[in-house]
Amino acid sequence: MILVTGGAGFIGSNFVLDWIAAHGEPVVNLDKLTYAGNLENLRALEGDARHVFVQGDIGDQALVEDLLLRHRPRAVLNFAAESHVDRSIHSPGSFIETNVVGTFRLLEAVRGYWSGLQGEEREAFRFLHVSTDEVYGSLAARDPAFSEENKYEPNSPYSASKAASDHLVRAYHHTYGLPVLTTNCSNNYGPYHFPEKLIPLMIVNALAGKPLPVYGDGQQIRDWLYVGDHCSAIRRVLEAGKVGETYNVGGWNEKPNLEIVHTVCALLDELRPKAGGGSYQEQITFVKDRPGHDRRYAIDARKIERELGWKPAETFETGIRKTVQWYLAHGDWVQRVQSGAYREWISKQYAQAA
Structure with missing residues (x-):
């Protein structure tokens, strides 16, 4: 049995599905079910005794202690986090509460549980904390990629809260x-990604005939990791x-972000051509850049390959095609997650054109 926190979110739900498919080992899944947590992601596990879902907060120490x-x-694998930079700029308090205070409460509960274990149970126990490359700050164009030795230089309330959680761990x-154990990952993409992040937002807006908002000049560079590869790395x-x-x-x-948008548009042009002809690229709209937008992230993943033998199975070309195909095949999922609150957020965030 393992305990997963945040297992109804994007990465967490992919991990739970992959874990049970790969191992069959039971999972207790604790998730607060905020806007980004979605039980529909776990529909394939309905009625499966190997998956026990509990709605709750990692900051509820008594609840966590009881579950343990x-x-x-x-x-215990901690995926639970507020994770959207834009939201952290507008409302940093919830990021401090979940990512810092919540991680502290979780650690306290886990420390008490682990302290009571004996022998092999105690020796074998692990707490795995899932974090982000954003804790390292921003890279210049010629800087080497982030290694595990990079100092922390977080630039947003989100990345600062994750850096604090890493330090607590x-x-x-x-x-x-x-x-x-701590993992720091690059930008994930793939199925069940809440459509406020770049790739799913471009897909759903393109299909709806809406503008495709690109921050600034679109030349912000990220390292892209298919979520299935991330799950396999965490297992390893x-x-x-x-x-x-x-x-x-x-x-x-x-x-760069603009290249990502062009790639998504080209795949949609191929897989779901516009009824009236033309390319989805015609919908690209440049909007005012967000405050403090980091210019470049890049991950040096040689340590995990050297020491643990892990490397990604997907290229970006194979992963992005799988992702676009998934969204095209799951329009019902997209429709249900796009609530009124979601529409208000997108309208607020991208209203001002550059």
Whole structure:
């Protein structure tokens, strides 16, 4: 049995689905079900006794303590986080509450549980914390990619809150001996991605005939990691990672945002041509850049390949095609997650053209 927090979100739900498919080991899934948490992501597990879903907050220490004592997991994997930079700029308080205070409460519950374990159970237990490359800050065009040795230079309330959570995890290992593992990943994409992030937003807006909003000049560079590859990396780190270590997980796919948008449009032109002809690229609209927008992220993922033998299975070309095909085949899912609150947020965020 493992306990997964945030397992109804984008990366967490993909991990739970992949975990049960690959291992069959039962999962207790704790998720608060905020706007980005969606039980529909886990519909394939309805009625499956190997998946126990609990709606709740990682900041509810008593609830977490109860789940740990009742289910006695051999590992806790923490995906739970507020994760959208734009939202953190507008409303930083919820990011501090979940990513910092929530992680602290979770760590306290896990420390108490682990301290009570004996023998092999105690030796085998792991706490795996899922984090982001954004804690490292921004890179200049010629800078080497982020390695695990890079100092932290977070530039947004989101990345600062994740950096704080990473520091707490490290401190609980060095102070209390808690057997922790940390992963810092690059930009994920793939199925079940909430359509406020770049790739799913471009897909759903293109199909709806709406503008495709691109920040600034669109030349912000990110490393793109297919979510299925990220899940396999986390499984490998949990299986063989060295306690106390950090592993950067990347896709070796550095691309500017505008190129990503052009690629999505080209795939849609091929797979779902516009009824009236023309290209979806005609819908691209440049909007005012967001405050403090980091220019470039890049992950050096050599450590996890060297020490654990992991590397991504998908190229960007194969991963992005799978992603676009998934959204085309799951229009019902997209429609249901696009609530009134979602539409208001998108309208607010992208209203001002550059």
